Amino acid sequence: MSRWARARSEWWSLLLAAPLAAVGQTSAEDLQRTLERLAAERAAAAPRFGETLLLGLRVNGQAQPQTVRAVRVPEGLALPQTLWQELQLRPPSTPPRMIDNELFLVLSDAPGALVRWRIEELSQTLELEAPPQAFGDQKIELDRMATQVTLPAQLGLFTNYDLQWQRRVGGEGSLDGLAELGLLTGRGDLNHLMLYRSSRGWTRLDTRWTWDRPEQLATLRLGDVISDAGSWGRALRMGGVQWATDFSLRPGFLSFPLPTLKGEASLPSTVDVFVNNSQRLQGRVQPGPFDISDLPLVTGQGEIRTVVKDLLGREQVVVQPYYISPSLLKPGLTAYSVELGWVRENYGTQSNRYGQGLTQLTWRRGINSGFTAEGRGELAADQQTVGASGLWLLQDWGTLNLSAAGSRSRDAQARSGWLGTLGVERQGFGWSGAVEVRRASPGFVQRGQPVSPRWSGSATVGTQWQGWGLGAGLVYQGTLQRPSPEGFINPGTRLWTFNAGRGLGAWGYVGLSMLKAGHGGGTAVSVFWTLPIGDHQSVSTSWQGQRGGGQPAQDQWQLQFQNNPPPGEGLGYQALAESGGRRQLQAQWQDRHVALSGGIARAQGRTDLRAGIGGGLAWLDGSVYAGRRVDGGFAVVEVADQPNVRVTHDNQVVARTDRSGRAFLPTLRGYQVNRVGVIADDLPLDADIESLDLQVTPAARRASLIRFPIGVSRTATFTLVDEQGHPVPAGADLRPVGQMRSFPVGLDGRAFVAGLGAAPGPHRLDVRWPGGGCEASIELPKADRELPDLGRVTCKALAPPPSSTRSDP
Structure with missing residues (x-):
């Protein structure tokens, strides 16, 4: 009993005893007995500890x-x-x-x-x-699970080709092309890319071995690689080795911090979360505080509205603004890139020219939800550059980026130097923009830009106004502080841009773009209008004008009709006419094996012809397949030896099976769910279909074999008789050997059986009836008949005959 209950009992005892004593209706002994009785009751009512x-x-x-x-x-x-x-x-x-x-x-x-x-x-x-x-506290986590690869990798080879032939009527022609060779294994892939020019022959572009490590979110590359530029560096082509973080190995993984929603409930409640007035989550929470983390949000500025409604209908509404930058890293998350090798020179013109050795390291780590730190270094025999950067979240407004780097070099004109960078970026509903300013000292050097301008920067801004999308930008680069190693002095440049566009509903889209070059440069203006007139067709017209820059004024009108080819098989074409007399007609045709293109152009009295062919070849499981360009990984689909069956990828028809029931899929998305299906109308009526749609997840750049669980089940009718030619008793139980399903025998021995294999036979039948039984064997005709009648089939008696009806297993 609580203290309040005990005090209340004592007060009631006094109130009952006081009137008795006052009016003299009882003796002192009676009063004493009454008080003792009340005390006993109070003691009985008192809590008994340990009860x-x-x-x-x-x-x-x-x-x-x-x-x-x-x-x-x-x-x-x-x-x-x-x-x-x-x-x-x-x-x-x-x-x-x-x-x-x-x-x-x-x-x-x-x-x-x-x-x-x-x-x-x-x-x-x-x-x-x-x-x-x-x-x-309750924590509702919506973080994505690690990708589970469900499609085993096979050994595969492929080659992509893209050839373009051009010729001017009355002149010479040229043939250019790209060729790509690939070896796909379960332990990585080898890729080799070549460029062909009829005037120069073959040039090697890239050769690279790639090995993904999804469990570590990292990738190892050997051969030709592209380095990570970081916040202030330059991306370089190198030959060597690269070990780098790759968040794309886990699609859906969010590397940047997201706001955490906090709330509380006194009763079991429902929670609805709206992001920019669009519902993103609905769930239930138990009483108490709760957190919702890793909610899928749109990057940039936005607003979250959380509505909590309990069992009594009471609502709590919390509005929380947010700002998300994909450049930030989650607290404790690290990203890195290490490159060791030699800088590639004259890429695209020379196959195997590499310069000085270089080691680069870029390291980033999320310190907290509002700050990410970065360190970067470039180490070579004749130059060393190191720097640090920081990215700060400015509440729900934008981000601030600061970088500082220092260099040391053997160059007599650039013994040492420094670089500073300041940048601000914002993405929001009302407007978006970015500003970056770079300042370099005369002695600063870095790979990819041995001589830097003293000042450089850029600024962009975009907004919406009266249904128009407006944008403006400025790019500025000052004069180089000293001649480049080649002896050239580049003048400073300033480039202004402006663009505007608006959707007109059923009337298409209209847009305007302007470009102005500083320091006496010219101005270019373009106005265009595009009108869709079907699922794949559109008409567009544009005017382009150029003024200043020491050049005569130019004006050009253009009218174009375009019919895009469908995603699967089909034809697309384009017709173009310009005010200067230029006319052009080109077409593209593609099927599941190849893509062809061709065109003719007429301008200034000259006629140019062009033709092209592109596609891919692949080898897998002992067979060669022709198809379109292999992009990433590929697969071969098996459909139970059924020819001419349409195969879909993400609900788009992309291939048909060949005579052996196989189809070639030239593209599969790595580490993502791919929906591969077949069209049921293309399968025979006796097909035993387990599934028409499979969801498979391959690794990136892998060869795979996809087998559909579809078999062939044949049926037949016949008359079943014994060895004397008498019909088997009606109601006898007929079962194909090896099957669980049975069929009853009808009058006059008429029988029907289904579920037989596609092979002609023989197919053994077990027949039982009370007091007897027999065995028979049937063979199906080789002709493709859906329900053949096999005539009279003799059923031989069992020895010894069974004494009772067989029990089902």
Whole structure:
């Protein structure tokens, strides 16, 4: 019993005894006996410490299914620790008690206790009143799971080709092309890319071995690689080795920090989350505080509205602005790139020219949700450059980027120097923009730009106004501080841009773009209008004008009609006419094996012809397949030896099976779910179909074999007779050997059987009836007949005959 209940009992005793003494209706002995009786009742009603109670439970007015075992203790009421965990209540400040070898936590009677309690004597129910702070925190995590590869890799080879032939009528022609060779294995892939020019022959572009490590979110590359530029460096082509973080190996993985939504509920409640007025989440939470992390949000500026509604219909609405930058890293997350090798020179013109050795390291780490640090270094025999960068989140407004780097060189004109960079970026509803300014000292050097301008920078801004999308930009680069190693001095440049566009609904889209070069440069203006007139067709017209820059004024009108080819097989074409007399007509045709293109152009009295062919060849599982260009990984689909069956990839028809029931898919997305299916209308009626749609997840740049669970089930009818030519008894049980399914024999021995294999036979049949049985064998005709009639089939008696009906397994 609580203190308040004991005090109330004592007051009632005095109120009952006082009138008796005052009116003299009883003697002093009677009064004494009355007081003793009341004291005894009060003692009986007082709590007996150590007493065990079995009680119902109600929390914040809501009945709970548990039956509670409670024990009275001097500090209050002890409840099992397991019950506190089930109710997700925070442990109390009072020390726990061990009762009957079980740990109990105590509900205190103290005035400052967070959880208030009382026992409703009539129903023997424990009633708890607990605010949200009394419950433990709940965390609703929506983080993406690691990608699980479900499609095993096979050994595969492929080659891509793209040839373009051009010839001017009355002149000479030329043939150019690209060729790519690839070897795909379960331990990585080898890629070799070549360029062909009829005037120069073959030139090697890239040769690279790539090995992905999804469990480490990293990729190892050997051969020709492209280095990570970091915040202030230059991306370089190198020959050597690269070990770098690759977050794309886990699609859906969010490397940047997201805001965490916080709320609380006193009762079981529903939670609805709206991002920019679009619902993104609906769920249920138990009483107490809750956090929602890794909610899918749009990068840039936005607003989150959280609505919590409890069982009584009460709502809490919390509005939270946010800003997300994909350039930041989650707290504790690290990204890196290490390159060791030699700088590639004269790429595209020479096959194997490499310069000085170079080591580069770029390292980034998320310090907290609002700050990411970066360190970068370039180490070579004649030059060393190191620097540090920081990216800060400016609340819900944008990001700030600061970089500083220093260099040392053997160059007599650039012994040492420094570089500083300041940048601000914002993406928002009202407007978006970015500004970056770079300042370099005369002696600063870095790979890819041995001589830097003193000042350089850029600025862009974009907004929406009256249905128009508006954008403007400025790119500035000052004069180089000293001649380049080749002896050239590049003048400073300033380039202004402006663009505007607006959708016109059914009338298409209209746009304007302007470009102005500083330091006496010219101005170019373009106005265009595009009108879609079908799923794949469009008409567009444009005007382009150029003024200044020491050149005569130019004006050009253009009209174009375009019909894009469908994603699968089909024809596309384009017709173009310009005010200067230029005319052009070109077409593209593609099927599942090859893509062809051709065109003719007429300008200034000259006629040019062009033709092209592109596609890919692949080898897998002992066969060669022709198809379109292999992009990433490829697969061969098997459909139970069924020819001419359409195969879909993400609901688009992309291939047909050949005579052996195989189709070539030249493109599969690595580490993502790919939906591959077949069209049921192309399958025979006797096809045994388990699934028409498969969801497969291959690794990137892998060769795979996809087998559809589709078989052929043939049927047949016949008349079943015994060795004397008499019909088998009606109702006999007929079952093909090796199957679980059985068929009844009809009158006059007429029988029907299904589920037979595609092979002609023989197919053994087991026939049983009460008191007898026999065995038969049938062969199906080789002709493709859906329900052949096999005529009379003799069923030979079993020896010895069975004495009872066979039981089913």
